[in-house]
Amino acid sequence: MSKTKSAKTELIIPDGVSLSVRLFYLRDMTLSANQLAKFMKSQPFVMSKNEPTQGFAKVKESGNTVSAEFIASIRLPIYTFEKGKLLELAPRFTVKRGTIVVKLDRDFVEIRGSDRLAARFRTLLRREEVARIAPLCITKAARSVFDDIKRRDKSNIGYVLITDMNKAKIAFTHAEFKGDNIQNASEINLYIQRYEGNIARFSGVFPYPASKKSMKTTVNFKVGAMTMFPVDRKGISPRDIRWLVTMLENNADPYPPP
Known part of the structure; x- marks a missing residue:
């Protein structure tokens, strides 16, 4: 992930075709914002040919928010066939980068990067006894977020997944809806209102x-x-x-989520 400056703002360019953002609850933080920034600065990324490593760069502290670039080397196993046997060669490593934003005043962590990168950061916090993070969850308020987005001009929702339906009212465990401009489909409201389901996931194009x-x-x-x-x-x-x-943060379930 990289950044480029325009006349008005600094844009974020994903490494691939998309940018993934993962949100977490922040719990049991043992450091202040200043201490966390110092902790990150004390662990710069150093590449190793023998084992996976991780570290931080471009650490910034602003009030109760600490942000940094998180860099991790990911092991890539390499195999070959020799005399009919599958043999593993010396491992290779690829480097992944992402952005970490720790919001101590709101008790949230934002990670812009892959799931593996997020897992490495989560493990580092736990191992160093800095804090614990758990994936953010939205259940009842998911409908409100969905409604706010679908009402935006020229929104086109193409996929909706509904789960958590009342088993006493319907035998289905989940219901998927796919199509073009399905945001106002009556069937979606039916499964939410009559069968008490929650929107678990949706996808679409909106401004x-x-x-x-x-x-x-x-x-x-x-x-x-x-x-x-x-x-x-x-x-x-x-x-x-x-x-x-x-x-999403403003509509998150209280911790711990249900």
Whole structure:
């Protein structure tokens, strides 16, 4: 993930075709913002040819928020066939980068990067006894978030997954809806209202307030994750990311989630 400066703002360019953002509850934090920043600065990334490593760069502290680039080497096993046997060669490593935003005043952590990168950061916090993080979850308020987004001008929702339906009222465990502009389909409301289901995940194209651009976006309420697909290679406005992240954080279930 990289950044590029425009005349108005600094855009974020994903490494691939999309940007993944994962949100977590922050619990049992043992450090202040200043101490956390120092902890990150004390662990710079150093590449190793023999084992996976991780570290931080570009650490910034602003009030009760600490952000940093998190870098981790991921082991890639390499195999070959020799005399009919599968043999593992010396491992290779690929480097993954992401952005960590720790919000001590709100008790949330935002990770922009892959699931493996998030898992490495989570393990590091636990091993060093700095804090614990758990995936953010939204259940009852998911409908409110979905309604806010679907009402945006030119929104086109193409996929909705509903779960947690009342087993006494229906035998289904979940219901999936796919199509074009299905955001107002009466069947979706039926499964939510009559069968007491919750929206677990949805995907669609809708405009973002900062850039005024429409982006295909997938939101997973069960694990507090979202994936944004920029419309061009110019990148994604941080304000667009912040808009959706704040909406999810503000509607999160109390910790621990159900």
